[in-house]
Amino acid sequence: MELLPPSIRAQIPPLHAQKTTDAIAYVRLFTPDANWSWFITEF
Numbered sequence: 819m820e821l822l823p824p825s826i827r828a829q830i831p832p833l834h835a836q837k838t839t840d841a842i843a844y845v846r847l848f849t850p851d852a853n854w855s856w857f858i859t860e861f
Contacts, residue, residue, distance in 0.1 A: 821847065822861070830861040 822830075822845065830844045836859060845858035 822858075825848055827861060830858060833860045 826845060833852050836842065841859040843857035847856040847858065848854065
């Protein structure tokens, strides 16, 4: 299983592209059994 398919990767900006404190989260990765979440803002 691929976590970030190419169509979604193309929409995420490169590292250090969002120069703001209000960054946009494009993807949310989570694990329901441990209540952990990761928000992908740059890639």
